[in-house]
Amino acid sequence: MLPAQQALLRQKFLVLGSLAIGSLLYLVARVGSLDRLQPICSVESRLAPRPLGQILLRTLQYKRGLAHEPHRVNGTQEQVGLQRLVQQLPHAIIIGVRKGGTRALLEMLNLHPAVVKASQEIHFFDNDQNYARGVDWYRQKMPFSFPQQITIEKSPAYFITEEVPERIFKMNSSIKLLVIVREPTTRAISDYTQVLEGKERKNKTYHKFEKLAIDANTCEVNTKYKAVRTSIYTKHLERWLKYFPVEQFHIVDGDRLIVDPLPELQLVEQFLELPSRISQYNLYYNATRGFYCLRFNVVFSKCLAGSKGRIHPDVDPPVVAKLQRFFHPFNQKFYQITGRTFNWP
Numbered sequence: 001m002l003p004a005q006q007a008l009l010r011q012k013f014l015v016l017g018s019l020a021i022g023s024l025l026y027l028v029a030r031v032g033s034l035d036r037l038q039p040i041c042s043v044e045s046r047l048a049p050r051p052l053g054q055i056l057l058r059t060l061q062y063k064r065g066l067a068h069e070p071h072r073v074n075g076t077q078e079q080v081g082l083q084r085l086v087q088q089l090p091h092a093i094i095i096g097v098r099k100g101g102t103r104a105l106l107e108m109l110n111l112h113p114a115v116v117k118a119s120q121e122i123h124f125f126d127n128d129q130n131y132a133r134g135v136d137w138y139r140q141k142m143p144f145s146f147p148q149q150i151t152i153e154k155s156p157a158y159f160i161t162e163e164v165p166e167r168i169f170k171m172n173s174s175i176k177l178l179v180i181v182r183e184p185t186t187r188a189i190s191d192y193t194q195v196l197e198g199k200e201r202k203n204k205t206y207h208k209f210e211k212l213a214i215d216a217n218t219c220e221v222n223t224k225y226k227a228v229r230t231s232i233y234t235k236h237l238e239r240w241l242k243y244f245p246v247e248q249f250h251i252v253d254g255d256r257l258i259v260d261p262l263p264e265l266q267l268v269e270q271f272l273e274l275p276s277r278i279s280q281y282n283l284y285y286n287a288t289r290g291f292y293c294l295r296f297n298v299v300f301s302k303c304l305a306g307s308k309g310r311i312h313p314d315v316d317p318p319v320v321a322k323l324q325r326f327f328h329p330f331n332q333k334f335y336q337i338t339g340r341t342f343n344w345p
């Protein structure tokens, strides 16, 4: 064989060999991709036909930032969609309870394609200065959303602040109100732990929980201590019931939201009259965090900040028992009013 023919043959082998290797690599990649985790519900299937069907596929991306800056996109089809974005007053408010799991609830509801959250606590109704700025100021604090979506904000101070029920009623008497509660003694200790951490950060000393929660003179529960008062859920709810019927409230079990969030979220979806869209795929347990974290899609997932899920200090068991006895009758009343019973001691 002539050297020229040999070179031609070598070239042919090289081309055919590369083609064979390329095809093989393609096949391996293709089969591999089939094995990869697929979203249980695709973005399309997360959208209901109508009116939610009009929500664009990229809603989730908008919800994570772009929606707040619609001016960035121009001249495209997307802009047509973005121009329909509006800042809506909340359709539902998580009014409390502080340390009940309000942030987790808001973030988890935000997994729903029809829900848009106000990221910050707005403190419109509990802060006189903010309230004096008027309802347009409040609206401007809301995220952009499509008209078919619902906006939710959370400010746990609302639940315990005297003036708030009347103020919310004046804005929207048919608004939906979400209250997330935890076993009252645990909630009080969680509340204390948050304050304690704040003091420690400033190198300040702070009393022990036992000293604050029990009146040294009477040896009874100190009802002047805010962390105790906040846990008397029925007292606060009764003030709200002067303005809103009980049907306008939905009580969320914050203890269950920690260990098994999906059923609690499904109850909220029903209450908000939303199609069920949050699935187990959206929630995964993170052993390092010791909590459920959120999965929006194959690429985007997140856990709550480290300030959520603090380790509580040990509290003297007799003090815990005393507090539990103290809360018991208030809890009974709370169950009676709300129609939701918990296994609290």
Ligand code: A3P
Pocket (backbone or CB within 6 Å): 097, 098, 099, 100, 101, 102, 103, 104, 156, 190, 191, 257, 258, 291, 292, 293, 304, 307, 308, 309, 310, 311
């Ligand atoms: P602890 O810090 O006592 O554990 P809030 O957001 O109202 O301040 O509530 C904080 C509480 O949310 C935390 O209280 C934590 O237990 C609870 N929580 C519920 N689900 C959570 C989650 N997925 N990740 C982190 N914390 C969660």
